[in-house]
Amino acid sequence: MSTPTRATIGDQVAEFNVGFNETVGPDLAAVFAAEQSDLTVAGVPHGTVSVGEVLPEADVVGTTGATVALSDLLGDGASVLVFYRGAWCPYCNITLKHYNETLAPELAERGVALIAISPQTPDGSAAAVTNGDLGFTVVSDPSNTLSGALGIVTAPSAAAQEAHTALGFAVKDSNADATPAIPYPTVVVVDADRVVRFVDIHVDYTTRTETEEILHAVDAV
Known part of the structure; x- marks a missing residue:
């Protein structure tokens, strides 16, 4: 089955940004633009997960609040x-x-598990499911335990956190550990032995791994 032709994530983000920047105004838009620029300049930090490493064991929390071993959610083949x-x-x-x-x-169709992971509370994970009417597994990684083991933990800049406050929310209020720590948006593909076969880390959180790239990586496993 071929992937339906539709707007890419990049296309949708570009369209979203026009309205978003108009809504938040030039001052806050400039704060977020500066944060994204700084992240891009800094690049991917040293010590992040790389191809050939084995995915560490971890416990995650489902939308109902139940703790489960990540290994129990992974597929028999690639994930x-x-x-x-x-x-x-x-x-x-x-x-x-x-x-x-x-x-x-x-x-x-390929029998491959898809799991979305964030440091949110279970209620936050449930909100993500509702926001996207998601039909795949969404779990929480409290205190970024798994993300930390993969070396992909960061946090919004101080200026960005102040901008969030001006918009009426704080990242730490959404996280299970009440800190603003969050993962870089990252896609990891592992094989049946939990060996990492593909990693794509996005330090600029407005960019993401497109579907075709993920499918190509999965089909190469």
Whole structure:
């Protein structure tokens, strides 16, 4: 089955940004633009997960609050893990909804598990499911335990956190550990032995891994 032709995540983000910047105004838009620029300049930090490593064991929390071993959620073959910031992040919502429409059906046909992971509370994970009408597994990684083991933990800049406050929310209020720590948006593909076969880390949180790239990585496993 071929992936339906539709707007890419990049196309949807570009369209979203026009309205978003108009809504928040030039001052806050400039804060977020500066944060994205700084992240891009800094690049992917040293010590992040790389191809050939074995995915560490971890416990995650489902939308009902029940703790489960990540290994119990992975497929018998390849699995795709999508690390996202939270249901408060519009770029994450665009991405997860897009994956639900374009990626999840293709992976289901291949017998490949798709799991989205964030440091949110279970209620936050449930909100992500509702926002995108998601049909795949969404779990919480409290205290970024798994993300930390993969070296992909970051946090919004101080200026961005102040901008969030001006918009009426705080990242730490959404996270299970009440800190603003979040993962870089990241896609990891592992094989049946839990060996990492593909990693794509996006330091600029407005950009994401497109469906076709993930499918190509899965089909190469």
